[in-house]
Amino acid sequence: MRNKSTFDFLKEIRAKAIAPYSKFRVGAVLVTKTGKQFTGQNIESSSYGLTICAERVALFKALSEGEDEFQQISILSDARDFCSPCGACRQVLMDFAPDIEVVLYNQRGERVVYPLKDLLPDAFTPERLNSVPQVK
Numbered sequence: 001m002r003n004k005s006t007f008d009f010l011k012e013i014r015a016k017a018i019a020p021y022s023k024f025r026v027g028a029v030l031v032t033k034t035g036k037q038f039t040g041q042n043i044e045s046s047s048y049g050l051t052i053c054a055e056r057v058a059l060f061k062a063l064s065e066g067e068d069e070f071q072q073i074s075i076l077s078d079a080r081d082f083c084s085p086c087g088a089c090r091q092v093l094m095d096f097a098p099d100i101e102v103v104l105y106n107q108r109g110e111r112v113v114y115p116l117k118d119l120l121p122d123a124f125t126p127e128r129l130n131s132v133p134q135v136k
């Protein structure tokens with residue numbers, strides 16, 4: 001990842017978070033299967049429910065640029081320990097990147113890696129929508 005470590009890059013991305021209410025910043029770097037990188041930071045709204053997480057910002061940027069095959073998403077927050085994606089982000093990642101690897105960093109630059117499927121077992125998937133019997 002460029003000439004700096006993923007951890008250093010994540011710190012730069014996290015610093016761009018727009019989190020005036022929670023002060024809880026999160027940065028994410030999404031890597032496609034072809035090696036392209038898309039970054040995301042959490043962006044808060046004064047109407048809190050409209051806030052969007054760093055993970056979904058990165059994913060939506062990539063999707064809007066036509067990317068559809070993803071390898072890895074790395075995440076660093078202001079939390080002392082590893083910060084796993086929220087339920088909404090897990091679901092959206094499952095919709096578009098079910099085989100992605102989720103890499104969580106803590107403040108010391110240590111990392112843990114999870115397959116998304118381990119973070120969202122028995123997930124609701126697009127295939128389940130298609131499994132509904134046809135109603136006449």
Ligand SMILES: [Zn+2]
Nearest residue numbers: 053085086089
């Ligand atoms: Zn989230």
